[in-house]
Amino acid sequence: MAFSACPICNFSVPTHELERHANLHFIGEDEARDMEFAWRIALLPPIPSPTNKYISIFVDSAPSSSHGIDARVDTTASEGNRNDRGHASLVLSQKREVLYKIEFDLMAMLRRCLELERGSSRTVLCGYIDHFQSIVSHDHGWGCGWRNIQMLSSHLIKQRQEAQQVLYGGSGFVPNIESLQRWLELAWNKGFDPPGSDDFNQRVHGMKTWIGTTECAALLRSFGLRARIVDFSTRKAAGVSGPMDRFLSKGVDSSIAVSIGEKSYRDFGKGKGHQVLARWVWNYFSSSNTGESGNQPVVLSEKSPLYFQHDGHSRTIVGIQAKPEKKNGMLQYNLLILDPSERTRALEKSLSRNSGWQQLIKRGVRTLRKPQYQLCYVDPGIASGEELEELKNMHSALHEL
Structure with missing residues (x-):
């Protein structure tokens, strides 16, 4: 795997993650944590469940954690529900635009x-x-x-x-x-x-x-x-x-x-x-x-x-x-x-x-x-x-x- 140095903190990260890592320097701590959380969820592989038509996704396998998210993706979705799955996936994988920060409104x-x-x-x-x-x-x-x-x-x-x-x-x-x-x-x-x-x-x-x-x-x-x-x-x-x-x-x-x-x-x-x-x-x-x-x-x-x-x-x-x-x-x-x-x-x-x-x-x-x-x-x-x-x-x- 190729690694590159972050131009902001000089920390070595995988090259394919460099842009995401650098963008986190320009937003608040809470926002950075949310983006990191969403990114981790987006990388999780699908979990097949033949007995339950819903998939519950939890970070660190901790349902009671404050970071727990129940994505509830319908695995038996028909053609009409395909867009619902695409919507749920996009909610988790979308990225925030990095703004130039101004002091006042x-x-x-x-x-x-x-x-x-x-x-x-x-x-x-x-x-x-x-x-x-x-x-x-x-x-x-x-x-x-x-x-x-x-x-x-x-x-x-x-x-x-x-x-x-x-x-x-x-x-x-x-x-x-x-x-x-x-x-x-x-x-x-x-x-x-x-x-x-x-x-x-x-x-x-x-x-x-x-x-x-x-x-x-x-x-x-x-x-x-x-x-x-x-x-x-x-x-x-x-x-x-x-x-x-x-x-x-x-x-x-x-x-x-x-x-x-x-x-x-x-x-x-x-x-x-x-x-x-x-x-x-x-x-x-x-x-x-x-x-x-x-x-x-x-x-x-x-x-x-x-x-x-x-x-x-x-x-x-x-x-x-x-x-x-x-x-x-x-x-x-x-x-x-x-x-x-x-x-x-x-x-x-x-x-x-x-x-x-x-x-x-x-x-x-x-x-x-x-x-x-x-x-x-x-x-x-x-x-x-x-x-x-x-x-x-x-x-x-x-x-x-």
Whole structure:
């Protein structure tokens, strides 16, 4: 067996275990113990039991130990239960993504910087979220979609208890890209998004494969989450309706009033193009907040972040700012975006110093020049039964730019 020295502690470990060992240096003691525990279980060979259709797995053969786990894998499972065995196996073998550790809550720092800005503006932000950056030596150029799934997952695990209990087997952490690829393949095996599954020939694990909002929705829906998709396109959208239309209930051709402080500004909906997308994002985040006063310059929304896809790249929208223009009083929107291509350390540094963060996070409507955009968001609650079956088929609401 080949051995290699750990670059962190210089301890000699088997070469095939070097990556796992090194990653343990970057997480907490409790997390490291949990990962080691799961890894040991994953390596255990199957135990045949002809008299009992269930297999009970215990570490160190100690059922009464605090580390005891009853995996209860059904060895008589039929074709319909095969995915259950795959789910249980993946829960034990998945790996946690190693994050760059920041000292303070990223969104709390962003909120503070927004509150310090001068001028009349109002901002709506989502709650907690971690930033997952692409790594040059690992996923640069193709991994942005997976990183956005990680960002969205970090929010759901932290902010929604029902999501935390079902996501990734209730592990309570965000898996790495390789594990997410296996979760997507399992979602396809369960029947979620058959056309998309066919496009990838039912396989993504270990491949440098671009994905988008459809794959994000299929993965999250496989856990019962109500992931929705909405399209914004320059093509005609006659007769299109969907779950997102309620956020545009005032219509594109009507004016929208937005309260900023003690004043109310009119956002005239007759503007064409990507203002439609910006108004939708504003209405989405503003339709549900944590009960904070509308007079505050920055308020928190209970809505999930938005997976934001366009040709060539994807990012995560964590909020939106509305600011009246001096000339005509119309609202100018700035999307607040976390980009996987940005360095987490650079984001932390700019926000902590309140300097340069605007160039990394703010994106005005004028920067939206693509002919088509797609968003994915997650409604509260867990689907089951007939509703879960319906979620296997992908549909979107289409709005014309």
